[in-house]
Amino acid sequence: MMKNNKIKKITAVAVSVIMAAMMLSACGSGSPSKSADGKTIITVGDWPSKDGIEKDNMEDSKAKFEAANSDIEVKPDSWQFELKSFYAKAAGGQLPTVYKTNFTEAPQIIASGYSSDLTAALEKYKLADKFNKNIMRLVSKDGKVFAFPYAAYAFGMAYNVDLMEQAGLMDADGTPKQPKDWSEVAEFAVQIKEATGKPGIAFPTASNFGGWVFMPVAWSYGVSFMEQDSDGKWKATFDTPEAVEALQYIKDLKWKYDVLPANSIVTGEDYYRIFGTNGAGMIIAAGDVPNMLTQYDMKPEQIGMMAMPAGPKKHVTLLGGNLYAVSQSADADQVDAAVRWIMNANNPEITDSVKSENEKEIAKKLERNELVGIKSMRVWNENAESTKYINDLIDSKANANINHVKLYNDFMANMGDCELHTEEPMCAQELYSILDSCIQSVLEDKNADCAEILKKGCSDFQSNYLDNIDY
16 A cells, blocks of 8 residues: 655645755756766665665675676665655755656656656667556556556455355356456355355455555446646545445445445454455455465465456556656666666566576465465566566466466456556545545444545545645
8 A cells, every 4th residue: 555645734844845855956956977987877766774685685786787787887875755755856856866666656756757758768678568568558658658667466356265165156167256346246245145154255444454445446436536636736526426336335235235244343454364264255355465364374275366346337456566767857878777777677588586586485485385376467568578487487386276366367467448546646545544434434334324424534535634735
């Protein structure tokens, strides 16, 4: 989930940010792009500041990279991405040449002009056609690419194989029936409850987890949570019939279908514990869900994954992950050097590093009896050598029936008409907290009015957070 954005009144803080940007611009935006001996200088953000393994590894990577690229000099920068300091540094031209951010922030960064166009460099190094096209749409504008993704995840549905089998929802070869929409999810949940006596589905309601998981459900009903006016101000926009319909669906899981666990307060930890102890048939989850379940001794053969169901308005799932961007202050040589640096650890070719890292990761999963078989969202497409290698490795090391996760794997490889949607751009954690309360309200009171609850939630989000954004 997106990092928590601290919200304060826009008064002196805003002024200080502007002044800081001016001071930074005055004192440092003229940093040289070339060394005395003609090397291209790039600064790399997120560099470990404390001595230890991470810093040693980065220094080792730097030494090897500079040895192989004698025309480039890499300078460490310990700054880590954080929204408020980002905009001050960006306005002052003081961003590291290479900095990390996430998919949530990418649209705003690109729209603000604080990331360089990487298209020419990506084409030069034959990377442009190797990326997952679904992901690249999110970091592109007007046919040009402004960021370099390196990690991604997307939601689907996890299910308990044993409970699904008892409910008659599995084919003979171990492939699950796929609910095509949320209505069928409710039907499946009822079948599981009737066949096993266990809740057919679990849904989180606390620790910001409820709001986070509610996002793709709401989007699929046509909900838009916020929009930005022409003057740059953000407006909450979820006091709508579409949002009411989405919240009513969650309410119906409790009061109409009776397929949720009894407790209406479910944190993220509770959510995985319930599922991991055979307490629910299905949950919304990303492909890393097996890692959350090993502590509950849920066996690999008990865990399955399938595609995200569609909603009444559209088919959509939540995409998260991380990417590199290059400062807008970088010149052409620095952009080229930056892409070469990023490629050093992130490229579509099969390297010794790719082999070693993935083999070690899978060995660790097998050692702790974690499910191996899920092919999560990849930033590289199916034609990339590294993707083929990793997928073949997963197939060869799978420790359960691969058909249990086939529908999710197929979904990740081909999204079809499914839209990838990043987290909301502003105050996401605060929004999740408000939505937690909305969900709790409808699960605790059979007579709760979804429209009134959302009206208050939308108003509170506007007055307490969006009106007070100070960056």
